[in-house]
Amino acid sequence: MNGLKLKYFVNEVGLLRSNSYIAYDEDTKKAVIIDAGDDAWKILETIHAHRLNPVAVYATHCHFDHVMAVEDLKQSLGVPFYIHPDDRELLARSRELTRSFLGIDIPAPAEPDGYVVEGQVIELGGCRLKVIHTPGHSPGSVCYYTDGILFSGDTLFQGSIGRTDAFGGDTAKIVDSIVNKLFTLPDDVHVLPGHGLPTTLGWEKRNNPFVGEGGILRRK
Numbered sequence: 001m002n003g004l005k006l007k008y009f010v011n012e013v014g015l016l017r018s019n020s021y022i023a024y025d026e027d028t029k030k031a032v033i034i035d036a037g038d039d040a041w042k043i044l045e046t047i048h049a050h051r052l053n054p055v056a057v058y059a060t061h062c063h064f065d066h067v068m069a070v071e072d073l074k075q076s077l078g079v080p081f082y083i084h085p086d087d088r089e090l091l092a093r094s095r096e097l098t099r100s101f102l103g104i105d106i107p108a109p110a111e112p113d114g115y116v117v118e119g120q121v122i123e124l125g126g127c128r129l130k131v132i133h134t135p136g137h138s139p140g141s142v143c144y145y146t147d148g149i150l151f152s153g154d155t156l157f158q159g160s161i162g163r164t165d166a167f168g169g170d171t172a173k174i175v176d177s178i179v180n181k182l183f184t185l186p187d188d189v190h191v192l193p194g195h196g197l198p199t200t201l202g203w204e205k206r207n208n209p210f211v212g213e214g215g216i217l218r219r220k
Helices: 040-049 070-077 085-092 094-102 171-180 201-207
Strands: 006-013 018-025 030-034 053-058 081-083 121-124 127-133 142-146 149-153 190-193
Touching: 006 040, 018 040, 018 121, 018 127, 018 149, 018 190, 030 121, 040 070, 053 070, 053 121, 081 085, 085 094
Parallel strands: 030 053, 053 081, 149 190
Antiparallel strands: 006 018, 018 030, 121 127, 127 142, 142 149
């Protein structure tokens, strides 16, 4: 949870220890789930313990470790699921790709109920989340931004960036997404990534070894 206008809880879930966020407006308790990666029971426990009112599940991208709990949450909560349309193929092929990449079998993914697009604003009580399309880790990767907080998915991490060697990855695109979109936001924005610890945009602009000042990918 945080001290900014938008509140959130985070659960670490699944085989790859993904961060699953529940963002909510404190006054109305209206909430959205961002990246329901696995362990639906953890997410449901948090929702019920804090009497939140979830209205939707949003994915930052459609790799299996960010969407595995979606079907269970749709069944339990009756909420719709939204992705960026450029990740439709990734979602449809998630079982095949996960088997070939990690050698494990996963259930069929949930079907999306709708799509988010660049610049779209999601109303959440008195808070507003803006969709920023950040292709590179996957074609349909997005970040969700509100004053002071950026849910960055697997685009930007503390001291790192998302890998681009899997299906649909593109190194040039992820560098462009970070440098020309995310790094235009204020330095004091808290970055809440899809894995690992939070950071700030200012720290990443100065110190990220890949895309920060003097980063190895900025020099190419």
